[in-house]
Amino acid sequence: AVPATTAMFAKLNIDDKLAFLWYAYTELGRTITPAAPGKANLQLMEDIFNQIKRMSHEEQTQLMRDLATNADTPISRSYAYFGVNAKLGFWWQLGEWMKQGIVAPMPIGYQMSSEVKAVLEAVQKIDQSQQITVLRNTVVDMGFDPTQASTT
Ligand code: 45D
Numbered sequence: 001a002v003p004a005t006t007a008m009f010a011k012l013n014i015d016d017k018l019a020f021l022w023y024a025y026t027e028l029g030r031t032i033t034p035a036a037p038g039k040a041n042l043q044l045m046e047d048i049f050n051q052i053k054r055m056s057h058e059e060q061t062q063l064m065r066d067l068a069t070n071a072d073t074p075i076s077r078s079y080a081y082f083g084v085n086a087k088l089g090f091w092w093q094l095g096e097w098m099k100q101g102i103v104a105p106m107p108i109g110y111q112m113s114s115e116v117k118a119v120l121e122a123v124q125k126i127d128q129s130q131q132i133t134v135l136r137n138t139v140v141d142m143g144f145d146p147t148q149a150s151t152t
Pocket of ligand 1 (some may be wrong): 018091
């Protein structure tokens with residue numbers, strides 16, 4: 001179930017990927033308290049969070065699209081260094097801030113596509129530890145890792 005669901009996610013377009021994460025966060029993320037990131041990551045993450053808080057809503061949305069498209073930006077490069085739980089914790093924080101309006105919220109009246117709905121339904125059918133594995137798989141390859149980037 002985990003590989004099949006991860007594969008469904010991988011086929012989504014970029015906006016649908018972000019929308020899926022958002023709904024996964026609102027449905028499954030409510031009860032989660034991420035562990036504090038390791039000391040090495042903490043300072044880096046704090047710097048990035050401070051930058052994000054100073055950005056316009058347009059810049060914040062662009063940043064999240066850049067992560068999801070593996071665009072080569074300084075924040076995308078830093079993100080690639082995080083451990084997988086730190087990556088989840090990073091998205092979780094952005095989700096919290098979207099809820100609070102610190103980061104650009106979802107557009108009012110946003111309707112998820114049928115593709116997003118299908119992935120969400122697949123995720124809701126598996127148990128919680130498998131859900132977390134799927135979520136890890138969705139965020140682990142985001143960001144820009146120069147050692148993994150293709151030359152095309
Ligand atoms: O205008 O440390 C669209 C544990 C459309 C263990 C859009 C754990 C057009 C300990 C593109 C949709 C396993 C518990 C706009 C951790 C449009 C530990 C924008 C796990 C504006 C970490 C959409 C933690 C946007 C877990 C911007 C499982 C969407 C954490 C943004 C899970 C979506 C966290 C965001 C999740 C989603 C966070 C920010 C799923 C965040 C999701």
